[in-house]
Amino acid sequence: MDTTTATPTLNYLNNGYGLKSWLLTKDHKRIALLYLWSITAFFFLGGFFALMIRLELLTPAADLVQPDTYNKLFTMHGVVMVFFFLIPSIPAVLGNFLLPIMVGAKDLAFPRINLLSWYIYVLGGLFTVAAALSGGVDTGWTFYAPYSTSASNSNVILAGVGIFITGFSSILTGLNFIVTVHRMRAPGLTWFRLPLFVWAHYATSLIMILGTPVIAITVLLVAVERGLHLGIFDPALGGDPILFQHLFWFYSHPAVYIMILPAMGVVAELVQAFSRKNIFGYTFVAFSSLAIAIIGFLVWGHHLFVAGQSTYAGLVFSIISMFVAIPSAVKVFNWTATIYKGSVSWDSPMLYAFGFIGLFTIGGLTGLFLATLGMDIHMHDTYFIIAHFHYVMVGGAIFGYLGGLHYWWPKITGRMYPEGWAKFAALNIFVGFNLTFGPQFLVGYLGMPRRYAMYSPEFQVWNVLSTAGATILGVGYLIPMIYFTWSLKNAPRAGANPWGARGLEWEIPSPPPTENFAVTPVVTEGTHQYAPSREVGIV
Amino acid sequence: MSDAPSSYQPPPVAIHPAPVAEHAHHPWLQHHFDNMEQQAEASTLGMWVFLVTEIMFFGGLFMAYLVYRHQSPSGFQEASHHLNIYWGAANTAILIVSSLTMALAVRAAQTSQPAKTQVGWLLATMGFGAAFLGIKAIEYYDKFRDHIVPGPYFQWEGQYPKPAEQFYSLYFAMTGLHALHMVIGLGIMTVIAVMAWRKTFDEEYYTPVEVAGLYWHFVDIVWIFLFPLLYLIGRHYHAG
Numbered sequence: 082m083d084t085t086t087a088t089p090t091l092n093y094l095n096n097g098y099g100l101k102s103w104l105l106t107k108d109h110k111r112i113a114l115l116y117l118w119s120i121t122a123f124f125f126l127g128g129f130f131a132l133m134i135r136l137e138l139l140t141p142a143a144d145l146v147q148p149d150t151y152n153k154l155f156t157m158h159g160v161v162m163v164f165f166f167l168i169p170s171i172p173a174v175l176g177n178f179l180l181p182i183m184v185g186a187k188d189l190a191f192p193r194i195n196l197l198s199w200y201i202y203v204l205g206g207l208f209t210v211a212a213a214l215s216g217g218v219d220t221g222w223t224f225y226a227p228y229s230t231s232a233s234n235s236n237v238i239l240a241g242v243g244i245f246i247t248g249f250s251s252i253l254t255g256l257n258f259i260v261t262v263h264r265m266r267a268p269g270l271t272w273f274r275l276p277l278f279v280w281a282h283y284a285t286s287l288i289m290i291l292g293t294p295v296i297a298i299t300v301l302l303v304a305v306e307r308g309l310h311l312g313i314f315d316p317a318l319g320g321d322p323i324l325f326q327h328l329f330w331f332y333s334h335p336a337v338y339i340m341i342l343p344a345m346g347v348v349a350e351l352v353q354a355f356s357r358k359n360i361f362g363y364t365f366v367a368f369s370s371l372a373i374a375i376i377g378f379l380v381w382g383h384h385l386f387v388a389g390q391s392t393y394a395g396l397v398f399s400i401i402s403m404f405v406a407i408p409s410a411v412k413v414f415n416w417t418a419t420i421y422k423g424s425v426s427w428d429s430p431m432l433y434a435f436g437f438i439g440l441f442t443i444g445g446l447t448g449l450f451l452a453t454l455g456m457d458i459h460m461h462d463t464y465f466i467i468a469h470f471h472y473v474m475v476g477g478a479i480f481g482y483l484g485g486l487h488y489w490w491p492k493i494t495g496r497m498y499p500e501g502w503a504k505f506a507a508l509n510i511f512v513g514f515n516l517t518f519g520p521q522f523l524v525g526y527l528g529m530p531r532r533y534a535m536y537s538p539e540f541q542v543w544n545v546l547s548t549a550g551a552t553i554l555g556v557g558y559l560i561p562m563i564y565f566t567w568s569l570k571n572a573p574r575a576g577a578n579p580w581g582a583r584g585l586e587w588e589i590p591s592p593p594p595t596e597n598f599a600v601t602p603v604v605t606e607g608t609h610q611y612a613p614s615r616e617v618g619i620v
Numbered sequence: 621m622s623d624a625p626s627s628y629q630p631p632p633v634a635i636h637p638a639p640v641a642e643h644a645h646h647p648w649l650q651h652h653f654d655n656m657e658q659q660a661e662a663s664t665l666g667m668w669v670f671l672v673t674e675i676m677f678f679g680g681l682f683m684a685y686l687v688y689r690h691q692s693p694s695g696f697q698e699a700s701h702h703l704n705i706y707w708g709a710a711n712t713a714i715l716i717v718s719s720l721t722m723a724l725a726v727r728a729a730q731t732s733q734p735a736k737t738q739v740g741w742l743l744a745t746m747g748f749g750a751a752f753l754g755i756k757a758i759e760y761y762d763k764f765r766d767h768i769v770p771g772p773y774f775q776w777e778g779q780y781p782k783p784a785e786q787f788y789s790l791y792f793a794m795t796g797l798h799a800l801h802m803v804i805g806l807g808i809m810t811v812i813a814v815m816a817w818r819k820t821f822d823e824e825y826y827t828p829v830e831v832a833g834l835y836w837h838f839v840d841i842v843w844i845f846l847f848p849l850l851y852l853i854g855r856h857y858h859a860g
Contacts (some may be wrong), residue, residue, distance in 0.1 A: 190652075190662040225740060260665050290673045294677035295679065298680035301678055309771060310772065311789035318785070319785060327683075
């Protein structure tokens with residue numbers, strides 16, 4: 082678009098105002114904002130389903146909604162939150178915005194494919210919303226056969242097609258990131274000078290391109306089986322429902338690393354910026370992302386411990402599942418060591434980073450309980466599982482997302498936000514989150530199963546606590562919505578580098594110009610050097 | 621402005637302007653690439669990564685095939701006997717030749733041969749692709765005629781009707797998905813042929829032909845696996 086005539090005041094936001102300039106943009110920064118709006122919409126849609134679930138569970142009886150409706154509520158909550166919020170959240174918004182800037186490029190390698198991925202996402206989302214509006218789906222987000230292939234009367238095909246389509250948006254994003262990191266790095270920006278955010282996104286992209294096609298073919302086969310009576314998973318047609326579970330979890334377990342790895346990348350940036358220190362053990366943290374991505378592909382069988390998988394297979398999957406704890410622990414220890422003796426400031430992004438480290442540790446350690454064969458027999462399909470993965474997904478992924486959004490908000494919009502309110506919201510979310518999901522560990526351990534609209538009265542006190550927490554959590558999510566929107570016009574302008582942080586993104590104006598860099602930068606040292614130390618890592 | 625600590629001064633900026641390269645801008649160079657070489661490398665790497673996803677995509681089906689073949693080997697043998705090995709072999713030959721003409725099309729673009737030559741090889745490739753789909757259609761027609769399409773109207777004379785139905789479920793899923801890829805390939809080839817006709821490609825810029833070629837070869841290779849799995853394995857057991 083603009084050539085060398087770009088004036089300092091011309092940036093990607095004021096470079097064209099019409100609807101067309103947004104809907105046909107090839108600028109990765111604008112596409113990131115398109116994603117931001119759409120995933121926020123899906124987040125609140127998924128949050129609405131969660132709210133309905135929690136309200137129903139206030140009382141032991143199924144009084145607010147009938148069990149059939151309840152089944153649809155938790156299915157839609159899972160589908161929307163997993164496929165339309167958590168998976169695209171950090172990569173498609175923050176990754177899209179920052180990755181090209183962090184590698185010193187003008188854009189991602191394939192700008193048109195990037196825009197296409199957003200349209201695919203929206204199309205898939207429309208299918209899923211259509212499935213919800215025309216009666217809903219009640220199979221659970223896991224679509225287990227033969228329930229999904231023959232027993233359920235709900236809109237499985239419509240929702241499946243929605244997930245199938247959205248998968249391609251994830252594949253295209255991953256493809257774009259991988260090629261960009263390989264081919265678009267600025268001169269001098271070697272692999273071991275890359276920000277850890279980029280490493281985390283590279284590892285995430287690997288999972289996206291290797292895992293997503295498998296879920297795509299799996300849900301496609303479910304749809305084909307329902308529509309054309311091909312016998313793939315339905316035992317009545319000679320199929321094997323366990324094969325469905327294997328194929329489903331081959332993607333859907335690594336998918337949790339699609340959700341958590343980018344958040345880990347964000348936290349690595351946050352602890353460096355707000356401790357004013359180089360990351361402790363750069364190479365270890367970088368490689369731990371890859372290790373999580375690789376080991377993550379070998380553990381799916383831990384979802385099948387009680388599904389009729391052989392005991393020996395279960396044993397192997399149990400052991401490999403525990404291996405994932407090693408690179409995860411490497412990250413937690415290294416962040417902690419980075420903060421140690423750092424010049425720590427308590428800005429709101431850092432509050433989310435602290436929240437992440439604590440909550441992810443709880444979520445991760447309870448994962449070890451579940452990876453243990455004997456324990457899992459007791460806790461399988463109870464609220465213990467729900468609490469475990471919400472500690473990872475909400476306490477981890479969403480805390481990372483919100484921390485990152487606050488940290489880079491001045492870069493994205495050129496405005497600060499009200500720090501007092503931001504601190505209050507962070508605290509609110511932390512308290513609300515723990516009150517929501519903490520009791521679920523207990524009630525799950527006591528034996529309350531997941532996915533039922535009714536429960537035995539002795540569990541009520543824990544469920545009331547949980548619903549109270551969810552209300553606080555909900556308010557906590559609304560506050561940033563309000564002050565972020567307010568800040569767009571009213572907050573003071575941010576300079577190029579309001580945090581005094583390091584990294585290529587802080588060297589260019591806020592908001593960045595359309596081309597990011599007037600001239601291609603040449604990098605001469607690690608991009609996140611807070612101390613004049615040795616070269617980071619292997620060069 | 622912010623609560624950021626003000627006492628800290630980050631070390632000096634590690635960025636220096638790059639020397640501006642003086643070279644003529646190729647009309648097909650996109651603005652965000654430094655040069656044609658970087659653009660070509662990005663495009664081919666992108667296609668390779670995409671093909672990896674395609675392998676995983678077909679992989680789910682191959683996995684299902686392996687599991688069910690292991691569960692009922694005799695049923696699968698019996699079922700595969702109803703496939704016409706001659707049509708299958710003919711299609712294999714056709715696709716291999718189409719890969720040759722595709723490679724020649726890439727070569728023609730790479731060596732700046734006249735547009736007519738490039739378009740000729742591309743049209744030949746498309747012709748073979750269409751022939752493949754035609755034969756596939758004949759085969760599908762035979763299956764419909766003989767009622768061996770899975771579903772309520774499935775009829776099977778042999779010993780193993782259930783595994784046979786499953787075999788044909790997989791047969792239609794796998795060859796159908798492959799045929800869909802062929803149709804997409806023909807669409808891509810049409811675009812490439814029009815571009816070639818407009819004298820787009822020469823030794824400096826032939827990435828689209830090369831990338832389309834990678835896709836085409838991949839789709840061929842999938843068939844090279846499908847043919848033995850569906851048509852050939854276990855046939856000799858029934859030789860008598």
